[in-house]
Amino acid sequence: MSVDMRTYLAHVELANPITTAAGCAGSGRELAQFFDLNRLGAVITRSITLTPRSGRPTPRIAETPSGLLNAVGLQGPGIDAFLDRELPWLAERGVTTIVSIAGGSVSEYGTLARRLASAAGVTAVEVNLSCPNVEDRGRIFARDPAAAAEVIAAVRASSRYDVPVIAKLAPDVADVVAVARACVDGGADALSMINTPLGMAIDVDAMRPALAAGTGGLSGPAIRPLAVRCLWQVHAALPGVPIIGMGGVMTGRDALELILAGACVVAVGTAIFNDPYACLRILRELEDLLHKRGFERLADAVGLAHRPPGSGPRGRIDLEESSL
Amino acid sequence: MSVDMRTYLAHVELANPITTAAGCAGSGRELAQFFDLNRLGAVITRSITLTPRSGRPTPRIAETPSGLLNAVGLQGPGIDAFLDRELPWLAERGVTTIVSIAGGSVSEYGTLARRLASAAGVTAVEVNLSCPNVEDRGRIFARDPAAAAEVIAAVRASSRYDVPVIAKLAPDVADVVAVARACVDGGADALSMINTPLGMAIDVDAMRPALAAGTGGLSGPAIRPLAVRCLWQVHAALPGVPIIGMGGVMTGRDALELILAGACVVAVGTAIFNDPYACLRILRELEDLLHKRGFERLADAVGLAHRPPGSGPRGRIDLEESSL
Amino acid sequence: MLTTRRVDAYHALTVVAPGIAERFRPGHFITVAVGGPASSTLARRAFSVHDVKPDYGGTVEFVFTVRGPGTAWLAERKARDTLDMVGPLGRPFPLPRDPVHCVLVGAEYGSAPLFGLADLLQRRGCRVDFVLGAASADRVFGALRARRMGETTTLTTEDGSLGVRGRVTDVLPSVIADTRADVVYACGPLSTLRGVAAVAIEFDIPIQVAVEQTMVCGFGVCGSCVLPVIGEDGVTRMVRACVDGPVFRGERVRFEDIGTIPFDALGAPGAPGGRAHEPGGQTGNRHVS
Amino acid sequence: MLTTRRVDAYHALTVVAPGIAERFRPGHFITVAVGGPASSTLARRAFSVHDVKPDYGGTVEFVFTVRGPGTAWLAERKARDTLDMVGPLGRPFPLPRDPVHCVLVGAEYGSAPLFGLADLLQRRGCRVDFVLGAASADRVFGALRARRMGETTTLTTEDGSLGVRGRVTDVLPSVIADTRADVVYACGPLSTLRGVAAVAIEFDIPIQVAVEQTMVCGFGVCGSCVLPVIGEDGVTRMVRACVDGPVFRGERVRFEDIGTIPFDALGAPGAPGGRAHEPGGQTGNRHVS
Ligand SMILES: Cc1cc2nc3c(=O)[nH]c(=O)nc-3n(C[C@H](O)[C@H](O)[C@H](O)COP(=O)(O)OP(=O)(O)OC[C@H]3O[C@@H](n4cnc5c(N)ncnc54)[C@H](O)[C@@H]3O)c2cc1C
Ligand SMILES: Cc1cc2nc3c(=O)[nH]c(=O)nc-3n(C[C@H](O)[C@H](O)[C@H](O)COP(=O)(O)OP(=O)(O)OC[C@H]3O[C@@H](n4cnc5c(N)ncnc54)[C@H](O)[C@@H]3O)c2cc1C
Ligand SMILES: Cc1cc2nc3c(=O)[nH]c(=O)nc-3n(C[C@H](O)[C@H](O)[C@H](O)COP(=O)(O)O)c2cc1C
Ligand SMILES: Cc1cc2nc3c(=O)[nH]c(=O)nc-3n(C[C@H](O)[C@H](O)[C@H](O)COP(=O)(O)O)c2cc1C
Ligand code: FES
């Protein structure tokens, strides 16, 4: 017996819930050396910007306990080269592609969405809101419900009606539910969380910041408890909104944790750096865990940990042997 | 040659910069079985409340990658029993004691401060602002600059003039500098950061939250990058304000990282659970690292990583052999 | 670390630790740090001391079953690896003044700490009878040793693969009756202890239980291991299994309320001496409860 | 894992890995995951392949020095432990079409990948001369093997404990002159490579450098390992050492600009084709720069 792993992002069906996280799978080609990208539910691209970007100086990544700090700085080819070379490569292979976009102003996001609207092979648009708003003294969109909603409305308005718009949120806000709600009100069809909270490390030998940029985004298992908490809060407040969960997923158990908290899709980022086969391994482990718990459909596990205490579990519960 | 490890919290001199973190050293007696508490710069008590508290149901602590989630819920004897039994025990032994207090309203914090003002043996008061304000629908004081400032002003007004008031801040806010600034404007003599950000874990076998309380505070090395970032931002904005740094300090290197970011005192929490001798070991390692880097005084290392790039390091830099 | 061995479903590690061995009394436990220097697991793991021996200045043996990452790591240790161990911790079993009849009940690895206890009791002239049980034969720990030491030994397995089919609580009443027991000592999972305590209470004889409640520090500072216990003064308090236990008088432990804060516990929300409003949790997680 | 051995200041691990051995060409590197299952260290560690052998279907050997937690963990591995290894990765050394004279320069463990290269070059009829250097004698890797293989071998140590006192760049000009070298291959720290490239450029001969820039993934997806390299079209790009290198033409690497984004790099802030305003960093860390 196998588990029905299909899942939905708004009306879009994905064959399974595992995707790459934005910015963690290069252009797709690098991973394709290791396995066929069609085996993933989807590929989320790095965040595409209007013009090419060289990114930040090195060192760009520092290791922290169970985490990585990165200040890669959205290095990428820009939307023209992306539409010329990267998207067609994915489209030709029939890879389900969610395109992430990043801008410095509301209008930049709108322009990016418009460019994508006329391209073939865009299954959904993920809006990276963890960018500074150059029109508001560099305040991060994701930290300001109104600004986030404005970006989402602009992207929604410029996108094809059948292409879901996904708002990607950050955890380092006082109230993630308020931002989520604003984005949904602004027209987001789905949410994606969490982006990396801002962190920092200091090299105690050089006695300087470990990253050339000073601060960076924290990813990896260290932040999984923050991701689960954000998913839980937002799914409880907005149970009808599909959520892509991410943050420190290294194994099928971790993916299941996010699903039980409310994610219907799980994106894998940092784990890929540690194991190029991570996405496929996690998918296999997840299916196996669901099967062992008696699930016939992934969809039945989404948000299941929210059921009121005392109500019986849906699946089998005698898990002692499989709990390793 | 030994390093001058003295440090100052406002006008109060501590013999060295290592203290226990609030809530992580019981009543003091438990640790005293392992070593003499006078060897620490100070002991920070658990957060004392007005009345006795039984805390939260179990499970109260869950393990996460390089971290712990806790929802102990401020179990404690209440201020009466604390003043009767716990504080005198510390005072008799001459232990430098910083008393942490927690309340549900501004007036509760004020009352606690007033009770402490008439007690002997209180070196400073640390105000735990990560409590829900029962008069504002449970909104956490630390997430609201105005409410935090109000609490600090009440505590400052009720405390003895020569007892520094320390505001303890949480990282899960959109702008930690704004909260820090409000607290200093409200009368805080020093700051303490970081308290635990809110996290969550789900037991994928039981398919329920791992903690009975659902969410809990995340501590340990996983959050050190958040602590360093908060320290860095606040020290850059308010360079004259002494800061107790905490969050994932397990070794002398970790303590030095927080000091280079701007802490003049370093509190050790979760590490104590893993190693009862952690505070002493960290103190020894820290002194050793400072010595190897050519520092004669701890004070010279505080905030040193902020020096402009290009300026030479203060200490020796040829550390290749000692960098393990 | 000295030796590692397998005993049926269990692993046993013997560690040279003179400081611990010297101060050991039956019922004490130790904790170990797991995962090595770059480990991502911070909580110490607690284990009952099974045996101490005078060799090499003093050795300590504990017995465990692989449950999660910590015990999996321990199972891979080899002789001569070093182990970060703290102990002896907790309050040991109290001993009767007089040479009475004692039944020692152990479920699963819960029997590990009972043999040192049996030895002490016998040296004080007590009669010792064992009741050991587990899910299956390979998980009954120490049956041979019990047979050598005990006046009688009754074994139970849930699958019937050894001894009586059933649980220790099924056979305990007849053992108490047959041996005219004056006191019961028990160690095992909480559900078993609850049943054992109920039997002893029915017979109106003292019952000492060594509980196993999730521990993180093992020496009283983290607050993870609390359970509701009724004090001498009749007041229920959330006490720490690691320093106030792990051994408690069975009738004082409110087994059915473990995992809750009984409304009449000292400092319970809304309890006398507690606070009227929902008290401020450290991280204020009211929105989930 | 097959064998572990110490060579002076270095550790060498040999691993059975037929898939890697089969596709290996000199200049390739491998990455390993460190710390075991509950590890808190996520970045893979990169090492040049020192040797491949046909035994056991194909083995791979790499050589390393203990620097931090990852290499400390590796140094504790024992024969028969398993290792999570990915490879071969990167672009190998390009080989000359004709039987030319080659100088191979290795600093510290940078000499490790040069012997496989020397072997291939010699089989193509090239003359090979070695220049190996390090801080001290115990850190010069492979001196004996170089002496066996090379037409000449020049050793340098900074403390004078072996060969010429000084650095490889001090002796390189005379070696190039004496051997009438047509091409230089070099591997070592960036500072050494920079000097070696400068010498080769002065002699106007091709120089291939294998760079070591902090890597996390090793296969092109994390973006940690970039450095500014001038392309065929004259445009500087931030290219990835792991997939576009680690071997580059020395004159194309802008060594002096490593650790910066040169203002004329493609997509640099304010550069042609770049953006006028400070571009939105992923996590918006403007307040610290
Ligand atoms: C006083 C005491 C004595 C014990 N004696 C023994 C013994 O002799 N032999 C033996 O095999 N086991 C014993 N245990 C249980 C043992 O501590 C757990 O099996 C072990 O901690 C599991 O760790 P893990 O990483 O393998 O599993 P995980 O389940 O992954 O552990 C994760 C976390 O939960 C805690 N934990 C999980 N289950 C338990 C539990 N039932 N009790 C306490 N903590 C738990 C761990 O300490 C850790 O913090 C004892 C526990 C206590 C409190
Ligand atoms: C292509 C390539 C080939 C290499 N070949 C060898 C070799 O043959 N022998 C050898 O001893 N070392 C080699 N190195 C360097 C080796 O990768 C580092 O010494 C090792 O990663 C240090 O890990 P650590 O945990 O011990 O130290 P730490 O300093 O604690 O490492 C922490 C982090 O920094 C990275 N890092 C630190 N220093 C370096 C560095 N100089 N280069 C790359 N990454 C670094 C690590 O990968 C890790 O992400 C090579 C590096 C590269 C990129
Ligand atoms: C090196 C790196 C680059 C990233 N680039 C992007 C990006 O371009 N856009 C984006 O929205 N998120 C980006 N992220 C964040 C991830 O998509 C993801 O939200 C985060 O890393 C948490 O997941 P993880 O712990 O599985 O990595 C990046 C993360 C890393 C580590
Ligand atoms: C079990 C536990 C209990 C805590 N109790 C308190 C408390 O009573 N008051 C408080 O201000 N902080 C409390 N904290 C937070 C710590 O003081 C500290 O800010 C935090 O744990 C980060 O430091 P660490 O990573 O070294 O533990 C507690 C933390 C833990 C893990
Ligand atoms: S285990 Fe920490 S208080 Fe008991």
Ligand code: FES
């Ligand atoms: S090491 Fe990850 S891109 Fe090169």
